Amino acid sequence: MDIRPPKRALNLLRWFCREDFLNEIEGDIIELFEKQYATNPNQARWRCYWNVVRSFRGRNLKFRREHFNHNLSIMISHYLKIAWRGIIGKHAYSKLNILGLAIGFACSLLIFLWVKDETSVDHQHPDSDRIFNIYSRNVFEGGLNARRNTPALLPAELLEVIPEIEFATGFAKSFRLSLQGVTEETFEAGDVILKMEGSRGSPDFFEVFGFELLEGSASNALKDAGNIAISKKMAGLFFGSAARAIGQTLRYQDSMDLKVTAVFEDVDKRSSLQFDYLTNWDYWVRNDDFKQSWGHFGTQTYVKLTKDADPELVRIKIRDFLAKYMEFDEDFKIELDLQRFEDQYLNGNFENGKPVAGRQIYVNAFQGVAAFILVIAILNFINLVTAASTRRAKEIGVRKTVGAHGIALKAQFLAETLLKIFLAFALSVGMVMAALPVFRDLTQKRLFLPVDLTFWISTFVLLLVISLLAGAYPSFVLSRANLISIRTGTASGMPKSTLVRKGLVTFQFSLSILLIIATVVVTRQTQYLSQVDAAFDRSNLVYLPLEGELIEKYDLFRTRASSMPGVVMVDRSSQVPHNMGFSGPFANWEGKDPADQTPITPSSVGFDFVDLMKLEVVEGRGFSRDIVSDANNFVINETALALIGPDAVGKRVGLFGKGGIVVGVVKDFHFNSLHTRIKPLFLDVKEDLNFATVLVRLEEGNLTEGLKNLKEVHDAINPGYAFSYTFADDVYNEMYSTESTTARLIQYFAALAIIITCLGLFGLVAHTTEQRVKEIGIRKVLGASVLNILNLVSKDFALLMVIAAALATPLSHRLLSDWLSDYAYRIDLSWGLFGLSCLGVILAAYVIIWVRVFRSAVVNPVMSLRNE
Amino acid sequence: MTEYSLGEFEELVLLMVGALHDEAYGVPILENLEKSTGRKVNISSIHVTLKRLEDKGFVMSRTGGITQDRGGRRKKFYTITALGKKKIDAQYELRNAIYERIPKITFG
Numbered sequence: 001m002d003i004r005p006p007k008r009a010l011n012l013l014r015w016f017c018r019e020d021f022l023n024e025i026e027g028d029i030i031e032l033f034e035k036q037y038a039t040n041p042n043q044a045r046w047r048c049y050w051n052v053v054r055s056f057r058g059r060n061l062k063f064r065r066e067h068f069n070h071n072l073s074i075m076i077s078h079y080l081k082i083a084w085r086g087i088i089g090k091h092a093y094s095k096l097n098i099l100g101l102a103i104g105f106a107c108s109l110l111i112f113l114w115v116k117d118e119t120s121v122d123h124q125h126p127d128s129d130r131i132f133n134i135y136s137r138n139v140f141e142g143g144l145n146a147r148r149n150t151p152a153l154l155p156a157e158l159l160e161v162i163p164e165i166e167f168a169t170g171f172a173k174s175f176r177l178s179l180q181g182v183t184e185e186t187f188e189a190g191d192v193i194l195k196m197e198g199s200r201g202s203p204d205f206f207e208v209f210g211f212e213l214l215e216g217s218a219s220n221a222l223k224d225a226g227n228i229a230i231s232k233k234m235a236g237l238f239f240g241s242a243a244r245a246i247g248q249t250l251r252y253q254d255s256m257d258l259k260v261t262a263v264f265e266d267v268d269k270r271s272s273l274q275f276d277y278l279t280n281w282d283y284w285v286r287n288d289d290f291k292q293s294w295g296h297f298g299t300q301t302y303v304k305l306t307k308d309a310d311p312e313l314v315r316i317k318i319r320d321f322l323a324k325y326m327e328f329d330e331d332f333k334i335e336l337d338l339q340r341f342e343d344q345y346l347n348g349n350f351e352n353g354k355p356v357a358g359r360q361i362y363v364n365a366f367q368g369v370a371a372f373i374l375v376i377a378i379l380n381f382i383n384l385v386t387a388a389s390t391r392r393a394k395e396i397g398v399r400k401t402v403g404a405h406g407i408a409l410k411a412q413f414l415a416e417t418l419l420k421i422f423l424a425f426a427l428s429v430g431m432v433m434a435a436l437p438v439f440r441d442l443t444q445k446r447l448f449l450p451v452d453l454t455f456w457i458s459t460f461v462l463l464l465v466i467s468l469l470a471g472a473y474p475s476f477v478l479s480r481a482n483l484i485s486i487r488t489g490t491a492s493g494m495p496k497s498t499l500v501r502k503g504l505v506t507f508q509f510s511l512s513i514l515l516i517i518a519t520v521v522v523t524r525q526t527q528y529l530s531q532v533d534a535a536f537d538r539s540n541l542v543y544l545p546l547e548g549e550l551i552e553k554y555d556l557f558r559t560r561a562s563s564m565p566g567v568v569m570v571d572r573s574s575q576v577p578h579n580m581g582f583s584g585p586f587a588n589w590e591g592k593d594p595a596d597q598t599p600i601t602p603s604s605v606g607f608d609f610v611d612l613m614k615l616e617v618v619e620g621r622g623f624s625r626d627i628v629s630d631a632n633n634f635v636i637n638e639t640a641l642a643l644i645g646p647d648a649v650g651k652r653v654g655l656f657g658k659g660g661i662v663v664g665v666v667k668d669f670h671f672n673s674l675h676t677r678i679k680p681l682f683l684d685v686k687e688d689l690n691f692a693t694v695l696v697r698l699e700e701g702n703l704t705e706g707l708k709n710l711k712e713v714h715d716a717i718n719p720g721y722a723f724s725y726t727f728a729d730d731v732y733n734e735m736y737s738t739e740s741t742t743a744r745l746i747q748y749f750a751a752l753a754i755i756i757t758c759l760g761l762f763g764l765v766a767h768t769t770e771q772r773v774k775e776i777g778i779r780k781v782l783g784a785s786v787l788n789i790l791n792l793v794s795k796d797f798a799l800l801m802v803i804a805a806a807l808a809t810p811l812s813h814r815l816l817s818d819w820l821s822d823y824a825y826r827i828d829l830s831w832g833l834f835g836l837s838c839l840g841v842i843l844a845a846y847v848i849i850w851v852r853v854f855r856s857a858v859v860n861p862v863m864s865l866r867n868e
Numbered sequence: 869m870t871e872y873s874l875g876e877f878e879e880l881v882l883l884m885v886g887a888l889h890d891e892a893y894g895v896p897i898l899e900n901l902e903k904s905t906g907r908k909v910n911i912s913s914i915h916v917t918l919k920r921l922e923d924k925g926f927v928m929s930r931t932g933g934i935t936q937d938r939g940g941r942r943k944k945f946y947t948i949t950a951l952g953k954k955k956i957d958a959q960y961e962l963r964n965a966i967y968e969r970i971p972k973i974t975f976g
Contacts, residue, residue, distance in 0.1 A: 027894075
């Protein structure tokens, strides 16, 4: 009988001993054991263990560095050569692998660029940690309400009272009540008359912020009342250059002559404060009584603290600052607080009186997405590589027979992985460069690939780490694989890891289904928004600001302009038709319940409003210039009708001190964004109001002539102001620009997810079919058709698809109905939508599966069964 | 010659390799040494010493043929090299030279 030496001892030896010594040492130990066994069996076993333990000496160990080739550069180039050949050898498969990874890298890179840009906004000012924004907080019984608006007198007052504040300035872009968002003002110098966007600033403005001055100095840029600081662009437009602009005069809003005391570099996009000019703060305040009161909350305040000031101390000091100037009681008071200027952009929203993350949420979300995509891409990569292991088994077997050591073998596969990853990265950089123009357009940012060294070095290190992680698992799998079973093709594969892989693919499919559904819903909702019948005609409609001489000479303008060719009609509205934001319980009517606080939207229009807007009159009539009493009468919409009661026409209504009767009801139209339900609308006529938007309906097809004539009439009546106009449908679409951007983003993401998922699926299918080569061969011999084989394999995946769909559908329904609930007007989430999307994705999956299986299924069984 | 001087154990192993001609490998070296010196030696010491000697060029090795015993593990045979022989000779001469200088005293 064979005396066997203790197995455990030998296994232990095998574990630590280097392979080229193993034969000798193991053999000697066994021989000794056999000899000793004859005389003293028990001692022999013990001796054997002891000998193994004693053999654990430095020189014998596997793990020593001298084990490797000493010449590093030769070794590296050798491994790279082998790795490269390994990649080229498996042509198509390698391309797929690298492509998938490259896509993942490219996405993450793009997102990284966006995040970097977002986080660098407002970070360019020196002493950034001392710059703060002062905001106000309404404290009343119902709760806390904060906003960035502060009184115009605040900066100067803070500067005087609080020693910790070194510099203070206000910031206010002019606003007109009716045209929200348009803040342009007219400037004239010589022949040039243009509208520009800008703000006012205190004398300290350039001390607080570090905007670069090309001409003039920070201390006297806005020192005196009549001073103005302009941007390089503006200087160029009016005077030809910055140097020539200094000291010149600019006529402002046809009412003031200002002296150019400074020219600053054009404000970079990465600043949340955007302006082409700054006029003197005090002058602006002094010009308007209202702004001189402490009740005026229409401007922003920024301060720079002294070097050693403690922000917390300042916070305490300013909290009840306003109490000295305003009257508060227990029910209501206004506090002041401060927020770092750097944080303002990303954490610009207020909730419960405190700043909370606004854009920061998006930044975090996108970082999460980037990490996610990267992880999926890498997991896919690993998946594909291990799936290929069986195919490479023969190669591995040969290598081992020729004497490749464990670690050397692993190193070879690691080198291959490294090479693939670096190639993928190089490819992704190319992709990013190609995609940058589109991406810039999408994000409205100027993004560039970074050229600084730190970025590239850290990326390099990151790639190395990824390679090690990604390469570790497959190389272990590949080198451990049993020699014999590899060569005979009966490797069973590890059932556990297949489960993990299947789980991964299912998850990716759920994600794809979710994104497809989201894409469909978002796209349809966006289309709906732009197509929904706003019930007033937006085409060929332009808005003009009511300013300068137009205010008094409106009627003259109207009669002259509407008689010009190309112009159909002229009217006005105190609130801009597509976005009437001002509302409240302002109206009173016969039979109104005194407790009723329903907010209504009022707008003072011209006599021809209903006609110009092409509104449908459902009861009564519109205004008429010929009926004298109409100057006091009202027209309401259907929602207002529901509020007042069915016999509203003829009822008396009171609004802002005006009393009259309802003469007509118009069909509801959307004068707010589709996020909100239509409110009750009360229209009255006030053609002499000093604020409004002028509405001009131009003749279809004759726009250029109409605009030209309009300009002529305007310039004749109001020469001190530059003629400017906006198209109603442009402004309307801008309201929904976030939606269209979101739609585009989701579309891109969905496409991405599908591509990555398909790659993952492809890998998995390839793996399982390779494993079952013999099984397929045998089945074919026994008479199975190609179709049978296809079904056989796809059956496994069918279950995965069903699970994926089952996971994705309820989740997407929940998410999307949440999003849609934000809109008062929205599409329906029909089950057909979900069903179709799932079906689409499943179909795509089937196509991929079949394509891959087909290749294996048509193989001649002789070929696959030959090596038995 | 080389400045390196053989340690006591190394010298013994080297001598034994020489003595066993071509048939020197781990186990016989061990057994013979134990018999000659009467002290117990562990096989691992022999292995390590042999490697050291080989690194220094005093011995060279070759792998033996496939056998049935030893669990199929092949033997590694060591032979002394010319350099090794020279080293032993030099060592021997040195010992002798000094030995000759000892006056002929008998110790009881």
